Amino acid sequence: NAGVTQTPKFQVLKTGQSMTLQCAQDMNHEYMSWYRQDPGMGLRLIHYSVGAGITDQGEVPNGYNVSRSTTEDFPLRLLSAAPSQTSVYFCASSYWARNTGELFFGEGSRLTVL
């Protein structure tokens, strides 16, 4: 019963480096999303997807790319990391067609950009 799986759990990058945060879910959820969590800011939506091949921007999309080639996977790419992207990243998923907004979260990925 894996649920939402994120990798890696921890990552340290230098400014300008690129990386991909992986997210996979095994609940056949149509909706997947990425949030970042910063102290005093709550969770802010970066990108989301309502199905394979469909992605859209959230509140803070700049500096991040996503793709959704399968229902299960929703990777988040940082093309050129900046210190402002130091944060904890959460992937979350839910049913969309009967979406009531209840999200299932992964355990988070803590990213530090030096």
Added chain:
Amino acid sequence: AQSVSQHNHHVILSEAASLELGCNYSYGGTVNLFWYVQYPGQHLQLLLKYFSGDPLVKGIKGFEAEFIKSKFSFNLRKPSVQWSDTAEYFCAVNYGGSQGNLIFGKGTKLSVKP
């Protein structure tokens, strides 16, 4: 813009004290309302949710919340807190009923002194 406000940034209580955390949302249409909890070092977990019906909702671990439509509020309560309730609590709103992304408040950190 749609938003969610949590009134308290940090609440400190002694064990057995009563708890009430405030949450207000900005939109007057159809909403689904949630409280999530994040224990130290863990991911967000659903505490309780309101979709329709009885405005007094009971969740896990003795928590409850009351939806007051006229006040756009969804306050979280617990009659007697325990040390294990130490966590960060997030109110979240899904605007538009079955569609739309989840918008989170900035969170309230609860510290319970033994």
